[in-house]
Amino acid sequence: MTKQQSIHDTSIIIVGAGFGGLGMAMRLKEKGVDDFVILERADDVGGAWRDNTYPGVACDVPSHLYSFSYMPKADWSRVFSPGGEIWSYLRDCAKKPGLVPHIHFGAELLKAEWDEASRRWLVETPQGAWRAQYLITATGVLADAHLPKIPGVQGFTGDAFHSACWDHSISLEGKRVGIVGSGASAIQIVPEVAKTASELVVFQRSAPYIVPRPDRAYSSAEKRSFERLPESMDALRSEIFWMGEYMFAQRRAVPAFVAEARDMALGHLADQISDPELRDNLTPNYVIGCKRVLIANNYYPAFNQDHVTLETSALEKVDGSTAIAVSGKEYDLDVLIFATGFEAPEPPVAHVVYGRGGVKLADQWDQGMQAYDSTAVPNFPNMFMVLGPNTGLGHHSMVYMIEAQADYILGALEHAKKHGVEVLEAKPEAEAEYLLDIEKRSKGTVWLDGGCKFWYRDPRSDRLTVLWPDFAYAFRDENGTFHPEGYSETAASTAAE
Amino acid sequence: MKDTDTMMPPLATGVVTRQIEVNGVRVTYHEAGQSNTSCPPIVMVHGSSGTTRGHFGFLFPMLAVRHRVISVDLANPVTGDDPLELEHLEAQVLAVIANAVPDQEITLLGYSLGAAIAGFTAARHPKIVCNLVLLAGWMKTDMQQLLFNRVWHELRALKSPKLDDFTVYGAFGAPFLSSKTFEDLAGGAAMPLDDFVDKQMELNSRIDIVDLVPDITATTLIIACSYDMMVPVHHSRALFGTIENARYAELASGHAVVFERPAEALRLIDLFAANPQEYPAGATLPVVRP
Incomplete structure (x- = not known):
């Protein structure tokens, strides 16, 4: 019974204290709900913005949109603020509404199990166990580092680390550095590392499309006017939002918009790279938008320096201090940096969550992740996912999606309370219908027809499982409000079996 | 179809472009989207100096994702000094409807001058137009518009190189322009000019459908633009007050x-096209606050 005694009881368990978990918790607090905990595996809040401290880290969405509508910040330093500033914003988001006392740090989710008899979720962490009616996962999409299996990498004689676990104890001054990858993290890291490394080689499997970054610092006068006239911040937020939505016509593969976006990206490349061979090597071979479109003004120019080399094939193996590319070219290196992304198609949380009858979420998702309204999963009663399946955006701010889902989940909790419902579970047929709708929306988008392989799609089923294949506004219009018709309900008075 | 059009990417995936003759003039229209949806097809009418490509390059293909959409490219129906009238343009819209979606109720959408044409058509053909969208529309040209119109005609007569600047100044909202450079505006913003445009601008100076608008019975959505200097918001508000079954x-x-x-x-x-009755008559629609 000692184990029983160590179980903490609460109403709601939120897993994760990044944008998703904090956004959910802020809304609970606002509604006067106080009986919840946030379980965080690390020792601070901030999610991806805590973990990614690599040089040059910044967000690709303007800060006045990439922030909570219910926690505007008048003094963002730049249009695209640096990562450290976003992390500090998230710390404020935990402090100001009084969320900190709810957070348990070092509390990695080891196992979450639905207990049929008590109709409660039992959650184990290194900090103890919790029991709650509701489980809300907010474990992030780009949270767990993906490391490719490279033969010989264990025997690499230099230092090696992932971009999301940057080892700041290692100086890159005068070192020969290899960066594996040319995605969103790599393009921010390369220009910074090029400043100090004696040699830099970038292993590029597939060239990204890159468009100009319309970044600038906000003046103190602008910041003060945002503070004095908050409605001017709202207007800017709306302007950025609708400009972002405009980009969806390109993802929807409208020919003129695909051409416009491609011309913009290739024009940017031509402006910055004059060597025709290098330009060819930096030119993508798929339809723009199929993979994430990146924004940078300083990535291409990095390659105009003599000590920076573009290797146009992937890293195949490592032998001692030598990194060998698929092309056969060999590079002697002191440091290897893996900017190889995250476990997006299969979130690790799926391997530790067990639903009705002990079914593991990862097993139920053996053909890729899926959820009703992108939020709830059959067999996993009273569980809601923030940034679950089909919530990613190829063109817009994830914070907007988080806010929509927080509203949905609040609606579910309020519905259950009002109607005396103890257990809400998504109906399989509702989930199936939702997936058909997602499939219909996906057709004719560049993600399916653009001729690329990317983590937006699940490699097992080839289905688009990560992205929401429509305008962001359509997600909020359709999934920003709870839909009780998609759930089976068990009344609180019904005796447990 | 002009040669320049054939060089351009298609307006939408699966678009079909046809031409019909209306009172001796060839009128082009474009069709795209699914025909098996439950809501009425949308017929679109562009504004002054526009075409489907020029004004509806975004709206046409994106509406076609979920609706059947037909868009008219208005053609010059008059020769010499004969004035252009709304009846001429209404005839082109009705002919396209009769060709593309005969014997069906439709949702008619007009933008700017197209909204005046759409309102005119809806009032006179209530059996065809069951839903109506008036985007930046008006029913009677007023002094503020006349002043703009007179300066426009003067610059046009002088062949002034500043006509483009004047048009851009009027067409775009001040907040939008505040962050732009001349380089940003180059190319995209200039208004194509020809006799037909002159005739449309002349028609714009004497729009008056005040007596007809009360006859509109269609379920109507009026969309106004807060920073509109060509058709300021009070025009849309007047339409909202006049059309019984309107939301704003x-x-x-x-x-x-x-x-x-x-x-x-x-x-x-x-x-609105998917569910015109979602908001009752008289409602002001909530603004999305991202």
Whole structure:
């Protein structure tokens, strides 16, 4: 019974204290709900913005949109603020509404199990166990580092680390550095590392499309006017939002918009790279938008320096201090940096969550992740996912999606309370219908027809499982409000079996 | 179809472009989207100096994702000094409807001068137009518009190189322009000019459908643009007051809403076309606050 005694009881368990978990918790607090905990595996809040401290880290969405509508910040330093500033914003988001006392740090989710008899979720962490009616996962999409299996990498004689676990104890001054990858993290890291490394080689499997970054610092006068006239911040937020939505016509593969976006990206490349061979090597071979479109003004120019080399094939193996590319070219290196992304198609949380009858979420998702309204999963009663399946955006701010889902989940909790419902579970047929709708929306988008392989799609089923294949506004219009018709309900008075 | 058109990417995936003859003039229209949806097809009418490609380059293909959409490219129906009248343009719209979607009720959408044409048509053909969208529209030209119109005609007569600047100044909202450079505006913003445009601008100076608008029975959505200097918001508000079965929305945009805020306009039109009765007559639609 000692184990029983160590179980903490609460109403709601939120897993994760990044944008998703904090956004959910802020809304609970606002509604006067106080009986919840946030379980965080690390020792601070901030999610991806805590973990990614690599040089040059910044967000690709303007800060006045990439922030909570219910926690505007008048003094963002730049249009695209640096990562450290976003992390500090998230710390404020935990402090100001009084969320900190709810957070348990070092509390990695080891196992979450639905207990049929008590109709409660039992959650184990290194900090103890919790029991709650509701489980809300907010474990992030780009949270767990993906490391490719490279033969010989264990025997690499230099230092090696992932971009999301940057080892700041290692100086890159005068070192020969290899960066594996040319995605969103790599393009921010390369220009910074090029400043100090004696040699830099970038292993590029597939060239990204890159468009100009319309970044600038906000003046103190602008910041003060945002503070004095908050409605001017709202207007800017709306302007950025609708400009972002405009980009969806390109993802929807409208020919003129695909051409416009491609011309913009290739024009940017031509402006910055004059060597025709290098330009060819930096030119993508798929339809723009199929993979994430990146924004940078300083990535291409990095390659105009003599000590920076573009290797146009992937890293195949490592032998001692030598990194060998698929092309056969060999590079002697002191440091290897893996900017190889995250476990997006299969979130690790799926391997530790067990639903009705002990079914593991990862097993139920053996053909890729899926959820009703992108939020709830059959067999996993009273569980809601923030940034679950089909919530990613190829063109817009994830914070907007988080806010929509927080509203949905609040609606579910309020519905259950009002109607005396103890257990809400998504109906399989509702989930199936939702997936058909997602499939219909996906057709004719560049993600399916653009001729690329990317983590937006699940490699097992080839289905688009990560992205929401429509305008962001359509997600909020359709999934920003709870839909009780998609759930089976068990009344609180019904005796447990 | 002009040669320049054939060089351009298609307007939408699966678009079909046809031509018909209306009172001796060839009129082009474009069709795209699914025909098996439950809501009526949308027929679109562009504004002054526009075409489907010029004004509806975003709205046409994106509406076609969920609706059957037909868009008219208005053609010059008059020769010499004969004045252009709304009846001429209404005839082209009706002919396209009769060809593309005969014996069906439709949702008619007009932008700017196209909204005056759409309102005119809806009032006179209530059996055809069951739903109506008036985007930056008006029913009677007033002094503020006349002043703009007179300066426009003067610059045009002088062949002034500043005509483009004047048009851009009027077309785009001040907040939108505040962050732009001349380089940003180069190319895209200039208004194509020809006799037909002159005739449309002349027609714009004497729009008066005040007596007809009360006859509109269609379920109507009026979309106004807060920073519109060509058709300021009070015109949309007057339409809202006049049309019995109307609901109203206002976007933070200039008159060139199809370039400044096309996605926000799309959302309103898409939702209205799918469910025109979602909001009752007299309702002001909530603004999305991202």
